[in-house]
Amino acid sequence: MIKSEQTIFQRRVDRANRRARFLITIGGYSIIVSIVGILLFLIYQSLPLSFKTSMKDLLIVELPLRVNKTQLIGIDQYQEISYFLDDKGEAAYYSIINRDFLTRDSIQLEDGEKIISPAKGSLNKEVFAVGTDHGRIITSEIRMNPRYQDNRRFIEPSLKILDTFTVALPPETEVNHIEKIAFCQNEDGNLFWSWLDHTGNLHLKIYNSEDDISFDYLLTEYLGREKVSTLTFSYDGEKLIIGSQTGELFWFDLSDEEAVYLRQNWKSSQFAITALAFLIGNSSLVIGDQTGLIEVWFPVRDENDQFRFKPIHQFKEMSAAVIQILGSPRDRTFLAIDETGRIQLNYSTSNQTQLEFKKSDYPVVAASFAPKADGIILLDQKQKLGMYQLKNEHPEATLKTLFGKVWYEGYIQPEFVWQSTGGSDEFEAKLSIVPLIFGTLKGTFYAMIFSVPLALLAAIYVSQFSPRWLSRIIKPTVEIMAALPSVVIGFLAGLYFSPLFEKHLMTLVLYTFILPLIFLLSIFLWRLVPEEKRMRVPMGWELLFVIPVLGISSLAVLGLSNPIEVTLFSSNFKQWLFETSGQNYDQRNSIVVGFALGFAVIPIIFTISEDALSNVPNSLSSASLALGASRWQTVRRVVIPAAAGGIFAAVMLGFGRVIGETMIVLMATGNTPILDLSPLNGFRAMSACIAVEIPEAPVGGTLYRVLFLIAFLLFIFTFIINSLSAVIGDRLRKKYARF
Amino acid sequence: MVVNIQQAVSQKTAGFLTDEKIVIETLNLFFYYSSDSPALKDVNIIIPQKKVTAFIGPSGCGKSTLLRCFNRMNDLIPGTYHEGKVLIEGEDINKTGIRLERLRNKVGMVFQKSNPFPMSIWENVAFGPKVNGITDNTDLDEMVKSALIQADLWREVKERLDQSALDLSGGQQQRLCIARALANKPHIILMDEPASALDPISTGKIEETIDELKNQYTIVIVTHNMQQAARVSDYTAFMMTGEIIEFNDTRTLFTNPDKKLTEEYITGRFG
Numbered sequence A: 001m002i003k004s005e006q007t008i009f010q011r012r013v014d015r016a017n018r019r020a021r022f023l024i025t026i027g028g029y030s031i032i033v034s035i036v037g038i039l040l041f042l043i044y045q046s047l048p049l050s051f052k053t054s055m056k057d058l059l060i061v062e063l064p065l066r067v068n069k070t071q072l073i074g075i076d077q078y079q080e081i082s083y084f085l086d087d088k089g090e091a092a093y094y095s096i097i098n099r100d101f102l103t104r105d106s107i108q109l110e111d112g113e114k115i116i117s118p119a120k121g122s123l124n125k126e127v128f129a130v131g132t133d134h135g136r137i138i139t140s141e142i143r144m145n146p147r148y149q150d151n152r153r154f155i156e157p158s159l160k161i162l163d164t165f166t167v168a169l170p171p172e173t174e175v176n177h178i179e180k181i182a183f184c185q186n187e188d189g190n191l192f193w194s195w196l197d198h199t200g201n202l203h204l205k206i207y208n209s210e211d212d213i214s215f216d217y218l219l220t221e222y223l224g225r226e227k228v229s230t231l232t233f234s235y236d237g238e239k240l241i242i243g244s245q246t247g248e249l250f251w252f253d254l255s256d257e258e259a260v261y262l263r264q265n266w267k268s269s270q271f272a273i274t275a276l277a278f279l280i281g282n283s284s285l286v287i288g289d290q291t292g293l294i295e296v297w298f299p300v301r302d303e304n305d306q307f308r309f310k311p312i313h314q315f316k317e318m319s320a321a322v323i324q325i326l327g328s329p330r331d332r333t334f335l336a337i338d339e340t341g342r343i344q345l346n347y348s349t350s351n352q353t354q355l356e357f358k359k360s361d362y363p364v365v366a367a368s369f370a371p372k373a374d375g376i377i378l379l380d381q382k383q384k385l386g387m388y389q390l391k392n393e394h395p396e397a398t399l400k401t402l403f404g405k406v407w408y409e410g411y412i413q414p415e416f417v418w419q420s421t422g423g424s425d426e427f428e429a430k431l432s433i434v435p436l437i438f439g440t441l442k443g444t445f446y447a448m449i450f451s452v453p454l455a456l457l458a459a460i461y462v463s464q465f466s467p468r469w470l471s472r473i474i475k476p477t478v479e480i481m482a483a484l485p486s487v488v489i490g491f492l493a494g495l496y497f498s499p500l501f502e503k504h505l506m507t508l509v510l511y512t513f514i515l516p517l518i519f520l521l522s523i524f525l526w527r528l529v530p531e532e533k534r535m536r537v538p539m540g541w542e543l544l545f546v547i548p549v550l551g552i553s554s555l556a557v558l559g560l561s562n563p564i565e566v567t568l569f570s571s572n573f574k575q576w577l578f579e580t581s582g583q584n585y586d587q588r589n590s591i592v593v594g595f596a597l598g599f600a601v602i603p604i605i606f607t608i609s610e611d612a613l614s615n616v617p618n619s620l621s622s623a624s625l626a627l628g629a630s631r632w633q634t635v636r637r638v639v640i641p642a643a644a645g646g647i648f649a650a651v652m653l654g655f656g657r658v659i660g661e662t663m664i665v666l667m668a669t670g671n672t673p674i675l676d677l678s679p680l681n682g683f684r685a686m687s688a689c690i691a692v693e694i695p696e697a698p699v700g701g702t703l704y705r706v707l708f709l710i711a712f713l714l715f716i717f718t719f720i721i722n723s724l725s726a727v728i729g730d731r732l733r734k735k736y737a738r739f
Numbered sequence B: 001m002v003v004n005i006q007q008a009v010s011q012k013t014a015g016f017l018t019d020e021k022i023v024i025e026t027l028n029l030f031f032y033y034s035s036d037s038p039a040l041k042d043v044n045i046i047i048p049q050k051k052v053t054a055f056i057g058p059s060g061c062g063k064s065t066l067l068r069c070f071n072r073m074n075d076l077i078p079g080t081y082h083e084g085k086v087l088i089e090g091e092d093i094n095k096t097g098i099r100l101e102r103l104r105n106k107v108g109m110v111f112q113k114s115n116p117f118p119m120s121i122w123e124n125v126a127f128g129p130k131v132n133g134i135t136d137n138t139d140l141d142e143m144v145k146s147a148l149i150q151a152d153l154w155r156e157v158k159e160r161l162d163q164s165a166l167d168l169s170g171g172q173q174q175r176l177c178i179a180r181a182l183a184n185k186p187h188i189i190l191m192d193e194p195a196s197a198l199d200p201i202s203t204g205k206i207e208e209t210i211d212e213l214k215n216q217y218t219i220v221i222v223t224h225n226m227q228q229a230a231r232v233s234d235y236t237a238f239m240m241t242g243e244i245i246e247f248n249d250t251r252t253l254f255t256n257p258d259k260k261l262t263e264e265y266i267t268g269r270f271g
């Protein structure tokens, strides 16, 4: 009877054991699984950054167009309809969906008149000017407006003439050809034309639509003996660039339409400039020459504070003359097309050639980006139309732009910059992670130099020197510190302490000098007290002596700070600091953050290292003391080495905690992503950057993915640190702590 | 300074020590872990120079406590206090102004459980000299060597002085602890059941070592093991409940004890 009861009981215990073991195992595994899951998710989100640009053929058809007469082509944003403008002014609309021509429009030309020079004038509209062999310049726009009917979308193309004028020729000349033309319609609706006439004269005409007045210039004399080979406007109409047959470039500044002047003239090649185009943002100029050289130049401030075009990027050379450069309407991608029909897709900021291809054996006569830059259309000499889908999602994020120095538009040299978003599409995203890594390390550094000594000394004091009643107060107090939410610490640091800090900067600086001084002095005085008297102070009560010392130093500092600031630093210490060191004092600076972050990690470092120190067996310190070592010698030579593993682990865990800490750095720093070690200014940490920017980042965009990459890096950092702490800590423990 | 026996204040139990010089002497020593009851009650004992003196007695009778009074290791236990005096080489070691480091340098100690530092063998032995201010490495080498030779360990470890002391066997570790104490060139070595955790062979070696050391050092050894006391010591004190019951030369104490309690204890009727 009793026996069976026992077995029943035994069985119940067994079952409970099994259940507990099962639950615990599940718990352990699910932690591992979720960590791996997080890691995989981070990788999944950031991996597309590394995907190569790709192109897919959507459509290749031979079109019944007049042979070799097409001047311009374009396509609507949905890639349903493309237009072909030929030399007779006929605009044919071709439906890509139906693979058939739709209606036509035409530019009315005179008898026998032909279009000989076309130029598009905008990145986001199909607006263009064409020059004819009758000396006329006709400006028109093709609109491809979507119309919705029965829930279906129809693109309705239409052509509208905006402006027509005839170029006057000197008398007795008969031929009046517009040989080359550049055109621009800027956002204000102002029109800019520049053309080369049959006599070799270069003209500029600006039409101000607001005031309805025009300005005419003859620019030939500025060119000296240079012959124009190609010309282009920036899309804002502020710059006109002329390329010459001998490789010279001329920059005309049109920002004042009444006073156009030659701003810069330089030589960029030994050969004829054969293609020019600005990229979005109107700063980067892509230059292609007869030998296939492709370079990007943009204006950079020089020593005299003047903007000068400077060579910034050089791209892979093409095998023949570059005949066309097409800037993408969305980003700093551009197409370069050479004589033989070879095509390069380049990205300016990253200086990277993303694609190189040749789709036809014949030269390209016309090409265009789709308005969303997600496609290209090309027409070759044999009237073959190729339509290609472009997958070029994150060209601005490459290893080089993320981790290297990049020369951005407007900067005087290559730099590490994080500036992810600007006002518009034209903004050149600057996605260097380096300042963020730097910020994280800087914050960590200042936090650690503040917290590690404090926490370790406190741990040593509490575990080795303090009387028991005192440690019983200190330990839980410090542990409570750990429970303080970091938002609260960040809030206090950022909104309360940093202004206070700034206000009493002089006092604090003085404190750092005077406090140790008075401390040393008081220790010296203490030593003068006869040993017998000193011995009578019970252990731990020495602390009481600290109180008057602190009080005296505080009084001294408070009393001195104002007079010192007035006499030595002409009443303004911050100003003096700025003038002598060039360091500006930011209110939310690294010292404040160091304190705040330090405050957050002190409990971790303290608790773990205190445990490690207390766990050193008494037998070791007894042995040391019995050998005549003093208490301090015992601590330094025996206890600390024996606890080294735990202390190391404590510091590393603190390190890991600081690296990942978000709220404090977010609230207590200015979050400026600068590369400056100075403790007087702030930084932007990786974690804070993610927190600040992820709500604003369009899902799936480059910024979004880069933020995930940063998260991944952060994960790896902390992973490495924690593993290091485990491995090295373990090794140290094995070495020193096999008691 | 060694005080001659004739000058000793307390001679109640010390008639048999007439020819010896005194190194340690306690006068009406009471020791309290807490104020309830003393762990040592009115202990008056004289320890002769360069002899082995053993303390025996049942567990908890205060042997270790008494031993620790000689180098003030009891100070480490909070809340303890004593009454009476402990004189070492004539000097009251509890008077103010005594430097503990100097006292413990002079009075070495070997603990019951071997406790080498987690460092190399060399570092272990050199520890004492180092903390007492010797920095010259050749001097230290010399001291390490002679201490290891005295502790009879040199032959076994001379090839691996830089290896961790924790790799030694238990007996070797204990002899290392002896060497470590010897490196300080103490006058007195206190040993608290140094062999209690060791196998018979290691115990034998330790006993041999003690035998060799007694020409140079005053050794006070606490032991649980009466055979050991009989083997290694010149004098033996039998303690019970914090009191010295009987103190005599070892042979007399074991063969012809004065007190009935002593006889009962050594014949194994209790303890």
Ligand SMILES: Nc1ncnc2c1ncn2[C@@H]1O[C@H](COP(=O)(O)OP(=O)(O)O)[C@@H](O)[C@H]1O
Pocket: B033, B039, B057, B058, B059, B060, B061, B062, B063, B064, B065, B066, B077
């Ligand atoms: N650290 C201590 N705190 C309180 N009481 C102690 C302590 N150490 C020893 N005692 C007590 O003092 C008495 C003597 O102990 P001890 O000297 O260790 O005896 P022995 O070494 O003879 O076995 C015992 O009753 C023991 O309980």
Ligand SMILES: [Mg+2]
Pocket: B063, B064, B065, B192
């Ligand atoms: Mg004992």
